[in-house]
Amino acid sequence: MTSKQADAARSKVADPGLAARGRSKIDWAESRMPVMMALREEHSRLQSLKGMRIAGCLHVTKETAVLIETLSAAGAEISWSGCNPLSTQDDVAAALAAAGVSIYAWHGMNVEEFYWCIDRTLDFKPTLTLDDGADLIFSVHNRHPNLIAGIVGGTEETTTGIHRLRAMAADGALKYPVVAVNDAETKWDFDNVYGTGQSSLDGIIRATSVLLAGKNFVVAGYGHCGKGCAMRAAGFGASVIATEIKATAALKATLDGHRVMTMDEAAAVGDIFITATGMKDVIVKRHFEVMRDGAIVCNTGHYDCEINIGDLAALSTGKREIRDNCEEYTLRDGRRIYLLAQGRLVNLAAAEGHPSAVMDMSFANQAMAAEYMLKHAKHMENQVYTMPEELDREIARLKLIAMGVEIDTLTEEQAAYLNAWEHGTI
Numbered sequence: 001m002t003s004k005q006a007d008a009a010r011s012k013v014a015d016p017g018l019a020a021r022g023r024s025k026i027d028w029a030e031s032r033m034p035v036m037m038a039l040r041e042e043h044s045r046l047q048s049l050k051g052m053r054i055a056g057c058l059h060v061t062k063e064t065a066v067l068i069e070t071l072s073a074a075g076a077e078i079s080w081s082g083c084n085p086l087s088t089q090d091d092v093a094a095a096l097a098a099a100g101v102s103i104y105a106w107h108g109m110n111v112e113e114f115y116w117c118i119d120r121t122l123d124f125k126p127t128l129t130l131d132d133g134a135d136l137i138f139s140v141h142n143r144h145p146n147l148i149a150g151i152v153g154g155t156e157e158t159t160t161g162i163h164r165l166r167a168m169a170a171d172g173a174l175k176y177p178v179v180a181v182n183d184a185e186t187k188w189d190f191d192n193v194y195g196t197g198q199s200s201l202d203g204i205i206r207a208t209s210v211l212l213a214g215k216n217f218v219v220a221g222y223g224h225c226g227k228g229c230a231m232r233a234a235g236f237g238a239s240v241i242a243t244e245i246k247a248t249a250a251l252k253a254t255l256d257g258h259r260v261m262t263m264d265e266a267a268a269v270g271d272i273f274i275t276a277t278g279m280k281d282v283i284v285k286r287h288f289e290v291m292r293d294g295a296i297v298c299n300t301g302h303y304d305c306e307i308n309i310g311d312l313a314a315l316s317t318g319k320r321e322i323r324d325n326c327e328e329y330t331l332r333d334g335r336r337i338y339l340l341a342q343g344r345l346v347n348l349a350a351a352e353g354h355p356s357a358v359m360d361m362s363f364a365n366q367a368m369a370a371e372y373m374l375k376h377a378k379h380m381e382n383q384v385y386t387m388p389e390e391l392d393r394e395i396a397r398l399k400l401i402a403m404g405v406e407i408d409t410l411t412e413e414q415a416a417y418l419n420a421w422e423h424g425t426i
């Protein structure tokens, strides 16, 4: 499809013929996202997002399709692009386009195409931007400032994006309010830990099929994502080594039973390396120079800056794609180092991202944040806001109901005791 045809069709995907397969994947995701389906039923009845035009820039997966079709059912007009060149599931994108969604996304897009897709989602002059990594909101601020006046606010899905937006706000450069979806407890404490842990190991196993048991598994960054990766690698029988710059995180890794050392030390003993820091140049030339023959290196951070691929290439005599999403770099001394997913987030580029059950809560936050912005943005400043606690709690409540889990409630006397200060030890 040419760009001109794409404009007419209001979408551009890799292969419309994949729509049926994509639809069945979306059906599968819906069956495991009960909170989203409950919100869809309620908000389609209320038409709570009627009149909103939401531009989204977020990984196009079967779970994201459930979010898109929920926002659409609630009355919003949608236009969407993928937030990573390698994470779009082409069959899902085809299914969305076939359903009439204005979507511009395909697996393997180049930098120019990435930004062309973002620009197309802005053609309908959105009233809300929905981001995962802040590339969309950044494009609006930098390349389409004329659109800012019509935008009530934005939402941001991921840690890295929120760091970027908080920095913009601190510099007074943020021109509309944003809700930090990532900072909702029902997002970060589940998506970042359980989702990233399972999906990153999923990506490594799909790309390499290696035995994890007995391997030295180096996790760079023991934040919520790194902790999840460490937990799941240990579950497969790997021996986890964590590297950190933050003392408290290193202490947590140690008390969680993992070895902690510098990357300079870990580079010489690691078999598998995963970066989850949000920082650039975590694995660089001097680390590749001491790595074991056959070492596997990958990243699960949002951007592809954590592994210095230029350094690896400079040390190599050549590379080849030995398996899908697995490039073999041969160093001058004959050692081979395997880079997964071109250094991009391995969970979405080499697998399908987090399971539907955990994205159920992340995206419930996105849907609720969109409704919240519609109601309250006019009273908000150009800052980054956390999700209102009552919405966070409501999502947890809905999830427990869907899981058939019941919890206790405080009696009136206990509730009074909670706030009392008179009662002491005796």
Ligand code: 3DD
Residues within 6 Å of the ligand: 058, 059, 060, 061, 062, 063, 064, 132, 157, 158, 159, 182, 191, 192, 195, 199, 302, 348, 352, 353, 354, 355, 356, 359, 362
């Ligand atoms: N992310 C991980 N799995 C995803 C999926 N199945 N669909 C859409 C996005 C998905 C990225 C999220 O973890 C996002 O919350 C982040 O990057 O923090």
